[in-house]
Every structure is written in structure tokens, then in C-alpha cells.
Amino acid sequence: MHGFARYADIRLILSGGAVSAILLMALLAPWIAPHEPNDQDLLSILMPPVFAGGSAEHLLGTDSLGRDILSRLIHGARTAMTVAIFASCGAMLLGSVLACIAGYFGGRIDWAISRMVEIWLSFPPVVLSMLLIVGLGIGTDKVILAIILVDWTRFCRVLRTEVQVTRRQDYVAYARLAGFSHGRIILREVLPGVLPMIVTLFSLQMGISVVVEAILSFVSMGVPADVPAWGQMIADARIDIYSAPWGLALPILMIFVTVLSFNALGDSLNRVLDPRSSARRPV
Amino acid sequence: MKQQNVLEISGLDVSLPTGDRILSGVDLAIGGGRILGVIGESGAGKSMIGACIADTLPDALAVSAGSIEFDGLPLGSMTRATRRDLLGRDIGFIPQEPMTALNPALTIGQQFGSHLARIGFRWPKERKERTIQLLEDVHLPRSRELLSHYPHQLSGGMLQRVLIAMAFASNPKLVVADEPTTALDVTIQARVAELIARMVETHGASVLFITHDLCLAADLCDEVAVLYAGRIVESGAAETIIGSPAHPYSRCLSLATPTLSGPPRPLLTLPGTMPSALERSVMAGCELAPRCPVAEMRCHTDKPLLASTTTGHRSACHFPERVSAIQAPAEEPQAAAREPGPDVVLRAEGLAKTYIARDWIGRMRRVEALRGLDFEVREGEFVGVVGESGSGKSTLTKLILGLEDVTTGRLDAAGFAGSDRSAATLRALRAQVQLVFQDPQSALNPRRSIGSLVTQSLEVRAERPSRAARSAIARDLLAKVLLPPDVIDRFPDQLSGGQKQRVNIARALCSNPRLLVADEIVSGLDVSVQAQILELLKALREEAAISLLLISHDLAVVRHICDRTVVMFRGEIVEQGPVEEVFGNPRHDYTRALVAAAQGGTSLRKTMSQSQ
Structure with missing residues (x-):
């Protein structure tokens, strides 16, 4: 029991640390990046990283236009995190509100919202977001909107069930008897019970948003071309995959690490915040 | 004449990985055709005994000492396969929740049939006849039709009868019944208990009957063992334990049970709660001592062991003679x-x-x-x-x-x-x-x-009264229900x-x-x-x-x-x-x-x- 708890804490610390590092990197990008991400140095293109024989001038080498990969990675993190945070918040708000309404009131409202979610889910998510981008046009805000419109269903579906379970508890019935209004019951009695699930889903959604943003940027349907993004870097480095594999590997590694940390954080938060595990805490 | 016991448990310890014991030094023995009742409140560890026999202990728990001998064979040293073979054939089980014990997707006939196939009935026709006969034995009407029914079409009482029939189908030597009547309606409880007693007579099986219900145990069992905080505190013939108990806990339990006959009297209330496994391991004396009405200094420092008081009656108490002095409080x-x-x-x-x-x-x-x-x-x-x-x-x-x-x-x-x-x-x-x-x-x-809960309305x-006024009201209410004021900041889980x-x-x-x-x-x-x-x-x-x-x-x-x-x-x-x-x-x-x-x-x- 004790060993298990410590294990969960280590995971939480590691994933939390990685996530904070990525967020900090995104926040301080203009100050910590050694070069401007879009500055081209056509005399030194496709340089390998310093540990593979490159120069100290470009620590992680340069791409086909001689842009510094490290700076682009750091600025890419800024793009990825902007999109992930806003998109996840939006999806969370939209999904949670609808889930609370559907799960709490039930009946026809629940029927309508659930059917809507099902119809939404029957579209392949990536194709749907590409369709949206085609309609909306290219831009960071459009990417955020597209992710919100695609991924709110994830929150809605999972939370609706949780709300339904909480709704059936006697303490909700008691609050009704005591004369609480519906809004108050949702806020004071139901929401605190499902909050751990919201936090967990939010963390997972961050990872998913990063992937979707990368996919959209990869097919040049994401952020504008002058904004550095990981997906774009992968797309650019694709042609030189044999001569300069690092340009491809590094952004992929960044995406991998980011998504892994957010997923691990979600997992360990779930374990720590789960009321069933806190019920076992010593008296 | 002393027969060999069907089940003999000696010195059984079940522990958590931390070393805290859930069961300690449990000795039980059931003779052929006898019913042994194990009585205990929730947390006493009574279900763990059944789980040890069935080899279904939760992952974190393990048998750390002692042995279980079934029919002279030690269960602990058997291979998994031999042991599995024994279960269901020589040892039957009656579960607590009949509604969840059967597969809802299969008919009664299919499930009964596969059980019979396992215990050696080879031909489908033979299995069907035997099933019908067994269902009739447990007084289920229209048993032939029941075969094509699904579990949800039957009431809880009927399902429990089906499970009892299954448990006795192989003429087992031992049946373990873990709270078989708890989940049923009152009028059905009595009939199910009666049925178990009759099945024991016709099949000659021994039964380990685990229950929290004192009256039921007294009614049905030949012998009774009372379990408190993982230890057996008293064992002996059922009538003596209920009628003239030699351990304060058994006496308190029977004085705390409301009755339907006899003059109305206030109930005896035991203060406090049963110590948890962690609390027990630091207790030097008797586990009941903090709650016991007749405890002395010696009870807090010196653990009493099971000792014979009269023939066939054992009690783990330093002062068994004082037990009869425990009385329910007088009516005001x-x-x-x-x-x-x-x-x-x-x-x-x-x-x-x-x-x-x-x-x-x-x-x-x-x-x-x-x-x-x-x-x-x-x-x-x-x-x-x-x-x-x-x-x-x-x-x-x-x-x-x-x-x-x-x-x-x-x-x-x-x-x-x-x-x-x-x-x-x-x-x-x-x-x-x-x-x-x-x-x-x-x-x-x-x-x-807790404070916010009691003043929720x-x-x-x-x-709205001020924060201070609310906490004063909360303290007042907690005092009314005899809770200490310091629970006000705690949460229900605690x-x-x-x-x-x-x-x-x-x-x-x-x-x-x-x-x-x-x-x-x-x-x-x-x-x-x-x-x-x-x-x-x-x-x-x-x-x-x-x-x-x-x-x-x-x-x-x-x-x-x-x-x-x-x-x-x-x-x-x-x-x-x-x-x-x-x-x-x-x-x-x-x-x-x-x-x-x-x-x-x-x-x-x-x-x-x-x-x-």
C-alpha cells in the first residue's frame, strides 16, 4: 500500500515536472531561444546537432533554410501550448456544461444532447477538423476553434455518465428536499464530485490537442507558415530525411515527450484525486 | 466416539503485507453433519475464513501461519489444480448475493448443467433429469420450466434456492455459506435458513455458516464461534453461547439485539467501535478491553487466550464468571x-x-x-x-x-x-x-x-446565519447525537x-x-x-x-x-x-x-x- 502510493507520487512528480518544463519553455520562448526562429542562414543549412558533429553556434543544428532548430523547437512549444491550453479549456467548458445539463436533468434534454454527441462522434475526428479548417481558413485561432468543436464530445460523454452516477446519490436528493435550486445543486453538490474527472480529462486533452495541432500543421492546414510549429518542422524536414535525419527526429521527439508527459500526468492525477483512493486514507 | 473432523482449521493467521493481522490464531473444527456458525460484526474478518477455504483471498492478504485441513488433507500444501478440483465437488459454496452469483446471460438450466458436467454427469439427458430433481428438492415450483429462465426472471429467494441446490448437487462433505440470507426479504430469510438445515439432514454435509445474525445462528447451528477483531473470543454449543455466554462480547451482542418476545427493555450499547487491523497490532491486551463493561487493568495489558470454561465451551476472557453480571440498563x-x-x-x-x-x-x-x-x-x-x-x-x-x-x-x-x-x-x-x-x-x-453537512439546510x-453562528449550531447538533465536537472539520470518509x-x-x-x-x-x-x-x-x-x-x-x-x-x-x-x-x-x-x-x-x- 505504502509502496504503491510512493510509486504514484513519483510518476506525478516526473510527469508534472516535464509538463511544467514544457510550459515554462513556451512562456519564456522569446528570451531563452538563442536565435530568431525564422532567421535564415543560407550559408549553413542542414547542419547536424552539436553532439553529431555540428557547431556550438546551432546547438541542435539547422534546417534546409538554415534556421536554428533549437529556437524553432522552443517557439514551436509556444505555439503548441497556446493551442493546447485554449483548445482544451474551450472543449472542457463546452463539454462539461452540456454534460452537467444532460446528466443532471436527464429526460429529453439528455436524449437530445446524447444523440448530438453520437452524431458528432461518427465523423472521423482528424478529417472533421481538416474540414473545419478548410471552412474557417488558416490561423492559430481557427485551429483552436476546430479542436474545440471536435473534442468537446470526449468531455461530454465521459462526464455525463459521472454526473448521472452522482445525481443518483442521496445527498443530491437531500439538497433538493432542502430547497436548493438546480444551479446551486450542480455547482455545490455535483460538480465537486466530478472535478477530479474533469482535471484528468483536461490533462489528456492537452496531449491530444498537441497531436491534432501537429497533424494540421504537417498538412499545412494549421497555423500560418510564419509561425513555427512542430508539425511544420516535420513536414519541412521530410525531404532531407536521409541527409539530415535530426531535423525530423527532434520535433517528433518533442511531440512524443509532450504527449507522454500529459498522459502520464492525467493518469497519476486520476489516481491521486480519485475519491475511492482517498476513502482509504488513514483516519 | 470421536469422529474425524471434516474441516479443521488450526492457528490460522491472515495478514496484510505490513504484518497487521486480519485473522489471528483462528481454530475451528466441524464434525460430520454438523453446522458451525461463525458470528461476527462487519470488520471482524468472518468472510476471510470462507475466502481462505475457497482460495479467494484479496490480493493484498495472505495466509501467514496455521493450516486448514479438509477431511484430513491439508489445503495449503495442495497444488492449485487439486484444490480447484476439490472446490465445488467436495466443498460447496452458497454466496451472499444470489443476484450477482449467476451469469445473467445464461439460463438456469445451462448454468446448472455445466456445474453438473464438472462434477461428473456426462450425458445431457442425465444432467437435465438430475437438475429437475435437485430443484424439486429445494421446493422450487415448476422446476422443468425454470431451466429455460434467466436469472433476472427469478426473485432473490428463488435464486438463492437454485444456488443452494447447486451447492449440494455433488453431495459435498462441506458447504461454506457466507451470509446466505442477508440480501433477502424477512419472510424468505427464515425459509432459506430452514432449507439449508434440511439439506444438511438429507445430504449429511457439514456447514460452515458465516453470519452476523445472532438469532439465526442460534436457531440453525449446532456449534457457534464468535469472532471479534480477527480472534475467536468464544466457542461452544449454540444454546450455551446464546443462553449463558462466557465472554462479555457475546453477552453484549445478545443484550444489544432487540427481541420480539419477552418484556420490553432498553438495549445495551457497547461504546466505541471495533479496532482496525492496524490498531489491533499495537494493543497489548484484550481487543475488547476499551469497550468492555467488566474490564480491569489486567485486560489492557495481558491478552486472554481461549480456555475451557465448561466442557466443550471455550472463552477468551480473564473473568468469564463476571459475564452474567452484565445487564442492560434499567428502563427509566x-x-x-x-x-x-x-x-x-x-x-x-x-x-x-x-x-x-x-x-x-x-x-x-x-x-x-x-x-x-x-x-x-x-x-x-x-x-x-x-x-x-x-x-x-x-x-x-x-x-x-x-x-x-x-x-x-x-x-x-x-x-x-x-x-x-x-x-x-x-x-x-x-x-x-x-x-x-x-x-x-x-x-x-x-x-x-461534517460541520457544513449538518447545517446544510x-x-x-x-x-443566512454567520459562519460563527453556523458552527455553533453544528456543534450543538453534534452534541445532540452524542458525537465529539472535533468531528466538525472532518469528512464523512473519516x-x-x-x-x-x-x-x-x-x-x-x-x-x-x-x-x-x-x-x-x-x-x-x-x-x-x-x-x-x-x-x-x-x-x-x-x-x-x-x-x-x-x-x-x-x-x-x-x-x-x-x-x-x-x-x-x-x-x-x-x-x-x-x-x-x-x-x-x-x-x-x-x-x-x-x-x-x-x-x-x-x-x-x-x-x-x-x-x-
Whole structure:
């Protein structure tokens, strides 16, 4: 029991640390990046990283236009995190509100919202977001909107069930008897019970948003071309995959690490915040 | 003549990985054709004994010492395969929850058939005949038709019969029954217990009967072992343990159980709760010592071991001779002679409730949930509503609280007639009439502190009292239900079941109600905790001058605290009157059946009333 708890804490610390590092990197990008991400140095293109024989001038080498990969990675993190945070918040708000309404009131409202979610889910998510981008046009805000419109269903579906379970508890019935209004019951009695699930889903959604943003940027349907993004870097480095594999590997590694940390954080938060595990805490 | 024992457990220890023991030094022996009862409250570790035999201990637990010998063969040293072979063939099991023990996707016939195939019936035709015969043995009507039924089409009682038939199908030497009657309705409980006894006679099996119900164990078992905090504190013949126990715990348990016969008496309440496995490992003395009414210094420092008191009777107590001195507290004289006040708090006249159900092609069907109810509850009066599931008890609760509209008739609760449905009236009504929920686990929001829970109903008042005033009110309410003031900042998870039920009651008292509606509030609790809550309710009557409508299936509980009782059957009141009259001299057939079922343990109740 004790060993298990410590294990969960280590995971939480590691994933939390990685996530904070990525967020900090995104926040301080203009100050910590050694070069401007879009500055081209056509005399030194496709340089390998310093540990593979490159120069100290470009620590992680340069791409086909001689842009510094490290700076682009750091600025890419800024793009990825902007999109992930806003998109996840939006999806969370939209999904949670609808889930609370559907799960709490039930009946026809629940029927309508659930059917809507099902119809939404029957579209392949990536194709749907590409369709949206085609309609909306290219831009960071459009990417955020597209992710919100695609991924709110994830929150809605999972939370609706949780709300339904909480709704059936006697303490909700008691609050009704005591004369609480519906809004108050949702806020004071139901929401605190499902909050751990919201936090967990939010963390997972961050990872998913990063992937979707990368996919959209990869097919040049994401952020504008002058904004550095990981997906774009992968797309650019694709042609030189044999001569300069690092340009491809590094952004992929960044995406991998980011998504892994957010997923691990979600997992360990779930374990720590789960009321069933806190019920076992010593008296 | 001493026969070889079918099951012999000696020095069995079950421990957590930390070394804290769930069971310590358990010795049990069952002779051929005998029924051994293991009695204990929740947390005593009684189900772990069954789990050790079945090899289904939870992952974190392990047998750390001792041995289990079945028919002379040590179970611990067998290979997994041999042991599995033994289970179900030579050792049968009757589970606690018959509803979840069968696969809902397969018919009774298929499941019974595959069990028979496992124990060696090769031909389908032979299996079918044998199944029908076995189902007839357990008195299931139309057993041939039952084969094609699915579990959900059968009632809990019928499913338990099917499982009993399966357990005895292979003529096992031993049957382990873990609380087989707990999940069933009262009238069925007695019949299922009787059936087990008869099956034992015809099949000659031995039974390990695990239960929390003292009366049931006394009625059914030959020998009884009482388990407390993972140790056997007393063992011996069933009559002696119930009639003249030699351990304070057994004595306290029987004095804490309300009875249906004999003179009414207050219940003995054991203070505190059973120590957990972690607390036990640091206790030097007897585990019961902090709660024991006859404990001395020596009990706190020196652990008593099981020792013979008389032939075949063993007790783990330093002072077995003092046990008979433990008496229930004397009845307070003014309490016995109290009269209900003149005001009527709740009056129903010709009350009826009809639901209209529509099936899938829109045909209407009227379901009469309640018909022509006439009864009243006066000020300071405790009224018990008795009936089985489906008798309309919960519909009645909903009507009283204004959650549903009255179809016809009049319902007058605390001066509010059922016709006015405005929000303000309902709020005023619910301040006067409070519901105490059955399950405190679900009724208390785990994310609110106890202080905020008990004063929850103040949050909707127009003029909300200040934080300081609320915490003063909370402390006051907690004192009323005898909880220490320091629980105010704790959360429900940190309290025991009995404490949670007290918080539940305290919350209902917050608005100074005139009537409490209590739906089965003690049915999920252990005997000693139940006694605490019942005595608390009695004390509240003196202090807070409330009326109580207690909905319960347990006649003894109703008899213990109520003045009058209302017996409901299929939505109608079949009998009502003072408790002693109704239960002592039941007029309606249904009441008679209820009383007879509850008095299943007549032999026991006789000895118990003699012992006082």
C-alpha cells in the first residue's frame, strides 16, 4: 500500500515536472531561444546537432533554410501550448456544461444532447477538423476553434455518465428536499464530485490537442507558415530525411515527450484525486 | 466416539503485507453433519475464513501461519489444480448475493448443467433429469420450466434456492455459506435458513455458516464461534453461547439485539467501535478491553487466550464468571409511561396514489401503489411502518415529503395539506418534516465537512446565519447525537458507519422538525451500532419532542422503539395499533406470517428471555 502510493507520487512528480518544463519553455520562448526562429542562414543549412558533429553556434543544428532548430523547437512549444491550453479549456467548458445539463436533468434534454454527441462522434475526428479548417481558413485561432468543436464530445460523454452516477446519490436528493435550486445543486453538490474527472480529462486533452495541432500543421492546414510549429518542422524536414535525419527526429521527439508527459500526468492525477483512493486514507 | 473432523482449521493467521493481522490464531473444527456458525460484526474478518477455504483471498492478504485441513488433507500444501478440483465437488459454496452469483446471460438450466458436467454427469439427458430433481428438492415450483429462465426472471429467494441446490448437487462433505440470507426479504430469510438445515439432514454435509445474525445462528447451528477483531473470543454449543455466554462480547451482542418476545427493555450499547487491523497490532491486551463493561487493568495489558470454561465451551476472557453480571440498563420510569401529545403531526385519510404507466404501443395501465390509507402520527409519537419490498412504503415517503402528488384522499403533514404545491409551501413543509436517508454513505456528500453537512439546510434560508453562528449550531447538533465536537472539520470518509448515521440524523434535526421520516435507517448497521442508534432516537424523543415515522422490515426494531405500528401489504394497511398488541396478537394473515418469520428463532428467544 505504502509502496504503491510512493510509486504514484513519483510518476506525478516526473510527469508534472516535464509538463511544467514544457510550459515554462513556451512562456519564456522569446528570451531563452538563442536565435530568431525564422532567421535564415543560407550559408549553413542542414547542419547536424552539436553532439553529431555540428557547431556550438546551432546547438541542435539547422534546417534546409538554415534556421536554428533549437529556437524553432522552443517557439514551436509556444505555439503548441497556446493551442493546447485554449483548445482544451474551450472543449472542457463546452463539454462539461452540456454534460452537467444532460446528466443532471436527464429526460429529453439528455436524449437530445446524447444523440448530438453520437452524431458528432461518427465523423472521423482528424478529417472533421481538416474540414473545419478548410471552412474557417488558416490561423492559430481557427485551429483552436476546430479542436474545440471536435473534442468537446470526449468531455461530454465521459462526464455525463459521472454526473448521472452522482445525481443518483442521496445527498443530491437531500439538497433538493432542502430547497436548493438546480444551479446551486450542480455547482455545490455535483460538480465537486466530478472535478477530479474533469482535471484528468483536461490533462489528456492537452496531449491530444498537441497531436491534432501537429497533424494540421504537417498538412499545412494549421497555423500560418510564419509561425513555427512542430508539425511544420516535420513536414519541412521530410525531404532531407536521409541527409539530415535530426531535423525530423527532434520535433517528433518533442511531440512524443509532450504527449507522454500529459498522459502520464492525467493518469497519476486520476489516481491521486480519485475519491475511492482517498476513502482509504488513514483516519 | 470421536469422529474425524471434516474441516479443521488450526492457528490460522491472515495478514496484510505490513504484518497487521486480519485473522489471528483462528481454530475451528466441524464434525460430520454438523453446522458451525461463525458470528461476527462487519470488520471482524468472518468472510476471510470462507475466502481462505475457497482460495479467494484479496490480493493484498495472505495466509501467514496455521493450516486448514479438509477431511484430513491439508489445503495449503495442495497444488492449485487439486484444490480447484476439490472446490465445488467436495466443498460447496452458497454466496451472499444470489443476484450477482449467476451469469445473467445464461439460463438456469445451462448454468446448472455445466456445474453438473464438472462434477461428473456426462450425458445431457442425465444432467437435465438430475437438475429437475435437485430443484424439486429445494421446493422450487415448476422446476422443468425454470431451466429455460434467466436469472433476472427469478426473485432473490428463488435464486438463492437454485444456488443452494447447486451447492449440494455433488453431495459435498462441506458447504461454506457466507451470509446466505442477508440480501433477502424477512419472510424468505427464515425459509432459506430452514432449507439449508434440511439439506444438511438429507445430504449429511457439514456447514460452515458465516453470519452476523445472532438469532439465526442460534436457531440453525449446532456449534457457534464468535469472532471479534480477527480472534475467536468464544466457542461452544449454540444454546450455551446464546443462553449463558462466557465472554462479555457475546453477552453484549445478545443484550444489544432487540427481541420480539419477552418484556420490553432498553438495549445495551457497547461504546466505541471495533479496532482496525492496524490498531489491533499495537494493543497489548484484550481487543475488547476499551469497550468492555467488566474490564480491569489486567485486560489492557495481558491478552486472554481461549480456555475451557465448561466442557466443550471455550472463552477468551480473564473473568468469564463476571459475564452474567452484565445487564442492560434499567428502563427509566417516566419513559415507560409517556403519552403522545394531543396534536396530530401527520394524518392520512383515504390516501391513495395511482401511477399511470404506458407500454410501448401507448396503452394505459393504472398501477395502484397505495389504496385507502388511514392513519395518524401524533406529537411525540413513534410509529413504525412495516412491510416487504413492494408494499408501497417508499411511495408513502414520497407523498409525505411532497415529492409526488396525492391522487385521492387527504394527507395533512405538519399542518400542510397535500394540495398546495407552491415552492414556498414545500420549503416550509420540508423544514417541519425531515427525511433521514437509509444509506449514510450515499446521503452525505463526501466533499463537504461534517460541520457544513449538518447545517446544510440553513444555506437556503433568506437570512443566512454567520459562519460563527453556523458552527455553533453544528456543534450543538453534534452534541445532540452524542458525537465529539472535533468531528466538525472532518469528512464523512473519516467516520465509521454508525457515526455517519448520527451525522445523518443530526442534519435532519437542524431545522427543528416536528416529524422525522426514517427509511430503514438501521438495517445496514451492525447489531452493536444499531443499538446505539436506536437508543439515540429514544433519547431524542425525550429531548427534542419529535415524532418519528420509522419504515422498517425488522419487527423487533419497530417493537423496540415505536409506540404504534402500521402493517402494509400491497399498498394497503392491513393492520395497525399499539406494537405490543399487533405483534403479540396479530389478526391479519399477513401480519401473522411476518411475526412467524421474525420469530424463526423461537428456541433462542426463549432462552434469551430466560437469561434476563
